[in-house]
Amino acid sequence: MIGKMRFPLVIQDGTIARGLELERALSSLMNEDEFRAFYERTARPLWAYLSRMTGNRQEADDILQEAYYRFYRAGAQHADETHRRNSLFQIATNIVRDAARRSKRRDDVPYDEESQAARAPRSTTPAPDREVAVRTDLARAMQQLEPVQREMLWLAYAQGASHEEIAEVLGLRPVSIRTLLLRARRKLAGLLAGDAAREAGR
Amino acid sequence: MSAVRCEREDELLDALGRGFVGAELEAHAGACTACSELRLVAGALLDDRSAAMAEAPLPAAGTMWWRMRLRRRQELEARARHTLLIGQAMTVAAAAALAIAFFGADLAVAVREIVATIRVSTPLLIVAAFVLATPIAGWAVIRQK
Numbered sequence: 373m374i375g376k377m378r379f380p381l382v383i384q385d386g387t388i389a390r391g392l393e394l395e396r397a398l399s400s401l402m403n404e405d406e407f408r409a410f411y412e413r414t415a416r417p418l419w420a421y422l423s424r425m426t427g428n429r430q431e432a433d434d435i436l437q438e439a440y441y442r443f444y445r446a447g448a449q450h451a452d453e454t455h456r457r458n459s460l461f462q463i464a465t466n467i468v469r470d471a472a473r474r475s476k477r478r479d480d481v482p483y484d485e486e487s488q489a490a491r492a493p494r495s496t497t498p499a500p501d502r503e504v505a506v507r508t509d510l511a512r513a514m515q516q517l518e519p520v521q522r523e524m525l526w527l528a529y530a531q532g533a534s535h536e537e538i539a540e541v542l543g544l545r546p547v548s549i550r551t552l553l554l555r556a557r558r559k560l561a562g563l564l565a566g567d568a569a570r571e572a573g574r
Numbered sequence: 575m576s577a578v579r580c581e582r583e584d585e586l587l588d589a590l591g592r593g594f595v596g597a598e599l600e601a602h603a604g605a606c607t608a609c610s611e612l613r614l615v616a617g618a619l620l621d622d623r624s625a626a627m628a629e630a631p632l633p634a635a636g637t638m639w640w641r642m643r644l645r646r647r648q649e650l651e652a653r654a655r656h657t658l659l660i661g662q663a664m665t666v667a668a669a670a671a672l673a674i675a676f677f678g679a680d681l682a683v684a685v686r687e688i689v690a691t692i693r694v695s696t697p698l699l700i701v702a703a704f705v706l707a708t709p710i711a712g713w714a715v716i717r718q719k
Contacts, residue, residue, distance in 0.1 A: 412635055
């Protein structure tokens with residue numbers, strides 16, 4: 373009996389009934405075991421996506437927490453794991469876009485510039501020069517793309533998402549993904565090839 | 575560069591994801607514009623993803639769970655308090671409206687008579703308002719805490 377009434381007096385001047393309503397509202401959401409398993413599977417890929425889309429590790433940390441909270445609070449039922457993951461990425465993408473709109477920083481902060489800069493001097497096992505150079509080239513090239521192009525390329529090639537999944541996450545029409553993706557890929561390839569040619573010319 | 579998609583792109587993307595591209599596929603990618611483009615882009619992004627995933631400073635699942643539960647509970651409590659406050663305000667307003675409806679005329683006359691009799695000065699009114707407002711403000715502060 374007492375075990376069932378875990379929040380009997382959560383509202384100072386409320387009643388036991390209100391405490392039970394609160395518990396009912398909480399229990400209708402994802403349970404702890406489900407959440408832990410889902411988090412273990414999705415947190416790292418999500419953080420990688422966020423850190424590259426925001427270009428800021430701290431912001432990626434904050435958005436990650438906000439995205440999981442909103443996902444949890446929504447309490448939506450999903451047909452399968454893929455839809456559940458897409459829903460999380462969709463929420464995270466919307467938060468990134470809102471944050472960028474609010475702060476107007478998206479165009480000012482380069483793709484992963486901060487983490488690239490932070491990584492190099494702090495790393496205890498430095499990556500080979502070639503690898504660091506490739507990442508820097510990628511960061512510079514990604515910076516020159518539209519935000520939606522970055523999102524699309526990341527989801528398609530880093531995450532391995534299908535066109536339908538990309539459309540679901542980014543809120544675009546599935547039929548338009550193929551063309552947009554090819555255009556974005558061609559642009560990024562051109563930028564990377566240009567960087568490589570410049571490097572070779574030095 | 576051609577925008578035409580090569581039918582071996584999915585195969586190449588799988589191979590890049592696994593981290594091993596066979597010699598035959600490698601040779602094809604060298605000759606095919608679409609596949610060489612894909613190898614360049616996907617290869618760079620996959621490497622960057624691996625680096626990002628390795629450095630992700632994630633809170634433990636249990637910590638995240640605890641924070642979310644706490645935040646959700648606080649939100650629900652705040653919403654319940656808000657609803658309660660609105661209910662109280664509506665009750666007070668309804669009571670005041672009823673009182674005015676039933677005794678409005680008599681009250682107005684009575685108040686006017688009292689004011690005329692006592693001839694209340696402005697400082698006295700301020701003191702009276704202060705005496706009335708202090709406990710209300712105190713109550714509001716305690717509720718906030």
